[in-house]
Amino acid sequence: MKAAAVNLRVRYAETDQMGVAYHSNYLVWFEVGRTNFCRSCGFTYAELEEQGIYLPVVEVHCRYRRPLRYDQEFRVLTHIRELRKRFISFGYVIETDDGDTPVAEGETRHVVTDREGRTTVLPSEYRDRMLNHM
Amino acid sequence: MKAAAVNLRVRYAETDQMGVAYHSNYLVWFEVGRTNFCRSCGFTYAELEEQGIYLPVVEVHCRYRRPLRYDQEFRVLTHIRELRKRFISFGYVIETDDGDTPVAEGETRHVVTDREGRTTVLPSEYRDRMLNHM
Amino acid sequence: MKAAAVNLRVRYAETDQMGVAYHSNYLVWFEVGRTNFCRSCGFTYAELEEQGIYLPVVEVHCRYRRPLRYDQEFRVLTHIRELRKRFISFGYVIETDDGDTPVAEGETRHVVTDREGRTTVLPSEYRDRMLNHM
Amino acid sequence: MKAAAVNLRVRYAETDQMGVAYHSNYLVWFEVGRTNFCRSCGFTYAELEEQGIYLPVVEVHCRYRRPLRYDQEFRVLTHIRELRKRFISFGYVIETDDGDTPVAEGETRHVVTDREGRTTVLPSEYRDRMLNHM
Numbered sequence: 310m311k312a313a314a315v316n317l318r319v320r321y322a323e324t325d326q327m328g329v330a331y332h333s334n335y336l337v338w339f340e341v342g343r344t345n346f347c348r349s350c351g352f353t354y355a356e357l358e359e360q361g362i363y364l365p366v367v368e369v370h371c372r373y374r375r376p377l378r379y380d381q382e383f384r385v386l387t388h389i390r391e392l393r394k395r396f397i398s399f400g401y402v403i404e405t406d407d408g409d410t411p412v413a414e415g416e417t418r419h420v421v422t423d424r425e426g427r428t429t430v431l432p433s434e435y436r437d438r439m440l441n442h443m
Numbered sequence: 444m445k446a447a448a449v450n451l452r453v454r455y456a457e458t459d460q461m462g463v464a465y466h467s468n469y470l471v472w473f474e475v476g477r478t479n480f481c482r483s484c485g486f487t488y489a490e491l492e493e494q495g496i497y498l499p500v501v502e503v504h505c506r507y508r509r510p511l512r513y514d515q516e517f518r519v520l521t522h523i524r525e526l527r528k529r530f531i532s533f534g535y536v537i538e539t540d541d542g543d544t545p546v547a548e549g550e551t552r553h554v555v556t557d558r559e560g561r562t563t564v565l566p567s568e569y570r571d572r573m574l575n576h577m
Numbered sequence: 578m579k580a581a582a583v584n585l586r587v588r589y590a591e592t593d594q595m596g597v598a599y600h601s602n603y604l605v606w607f608e609v610g611r612t613n614f615c616r617s618c619g620f621t622y623a624e625l626e627e628q629g630i631y632l633p634v635v636e637v638h639c640r641y642r643r644p645l646r647y648d649q650e651f652r653v654l655t656h657i658r659e660l661r662k663r664f665i666s667f668g669y670v671i672e673t674d675d676g677d678t679p680v681a682e683g684e685t686r687h688v689v690t691d692r693e694g695r696t697t698v699l700p701s702e703y704r705d706r707m708l709n710h711m
Numbered sequence: 712m713k714a715a716a717v718n719l720r721v722r723y724a725e726t727d728q729m730g731v732a733y734h735s736n737y738l739v740w741f742e743v744g745r746t747n748f749c750r751s752c753g754f755t756y757a758e759l760e761e762q763g764i765y766l767p768v769v770e771v772h773c774r775y776r777r778p779l780r781y782d783q784e785f786r787v788l789t790h791i792r793e794l795r796k797r798f799i800s801f802g803y804v805i806e807t808d809d810g811d812t813p814v815a816e817g818e819t820r821h822v823v824t825d826r827e828g829r830t831t832v833l834p835s836e837y838r839d840r841m842l843n844h845m
Contacts, residue, residue, distance in 0.1 A: 460760075461765060461767065463767075466738060466767075466768040466771065467735045467736070467738035467739050467742075468735070470734060470735035470738065471735050474735075492728075497729060499729065499731075499734075499775070499778070500734040500775060501774070501775050501776075502772075502773065502774045502775065503734065503771070503772070503773050504770075504771070504772045505770065505771050506769070506770045507767070507768060507769050507770065508769075510767070510828070560778070
């Protein structure tokens, strides 16, 4: 299973008064990971939407193991867990260089829809590119 | 000059590691103030967009006088500063009950555009409702 | 199981280019739900932190069933799923008036820590107030 | 006047239903620009806060000239406009490669405070490093 990696730093805006990154930002970082994953597969998610194909999130799960602090560098590793005609599931690991255990692990589940939100089928062209990356 | 008032509380997500509300959130609260202002005028901003009329922000200014803390209640007062055919400027005051000086003051400037982003004219129906509120 | 309810509206800032509320905001609304739940129990979460007691999120799960649009009103219902000495789990339902099925359902899991992030025990005073609300 | 440059891409979370980056995010990007500016001067803003020196924002201004879309790459150029003992002002330009006019221009004004929010003096060490970069 190949994962695509993207490096980020915690923004000040992403911290909260506990002095660590607020938990909902991890879902945004997962999204940055997905965008980067598509690019690694040879297309952009923006291009997919221009074709009228959308991948709305229908379920998320995230387990937080270690906090991240302001300006700390981390890596989002994104991989495909499941790829079906009308459904995709991505898995994520967030890690830093200074630690053995991952910072967080998560999963997002997506249905394939058209512009109006009706479920549809992921065009084989994009499916193949994702499969080639698995 | 009549102002429309809306009450909010600082969300934990809106705090930063300084222990106060992060400054970019004030712009979001101004937007909640604008939405509320339109409702006070007898229409919704959502309805305006459904008519193909958009009010993108072209300029913002905010002066922060006192910090706001998590769960603190505050009030956004929104009024119109200038109303022209192709341009609107809103003014905002953020205040709390426990203080003489306002928490913050700001202004947003908007052009009137259609769905494609071309400048257009604010339909007189909406203009009149806003004028009646001034 | 008593749930505490809080009413919110989707902010423009919370929408994305799909025209619906972006999924990570639901976690922020859950947090507003928790803050409100504590208030219903007779204390504030802010007060808990002033006592040196923190409830960092260690796991989240959310299932999205129907999209929410800009300015749409919704309700966050928060209840306690599990309450132990060093651990709390909250459950959430997001619903609107115009629909039979909930918009979303979720869960957050929290450990009890001190200011330095070491696990500790939830003071019985707060535990009792939460238990009384269950 | 030397400016420090940092490259970013618009996140999906940062778009709104108008299909462009929501305006409050520009303030967050300015903050990423400041963080990067400090690093270019040979210190980190995190380090400054560890020394008990804070730079809260007391005023912001931003002029939006062209919209940014999801996944679009842009550059934040940050420079110092004014550097005094108890006060700093940063200027920002946001630009892309595919355009002559900048996307946006802005300014943030900061006072120097200690941990308790009392105004203080920026230690000469940090002042000198910033001056060397001007």
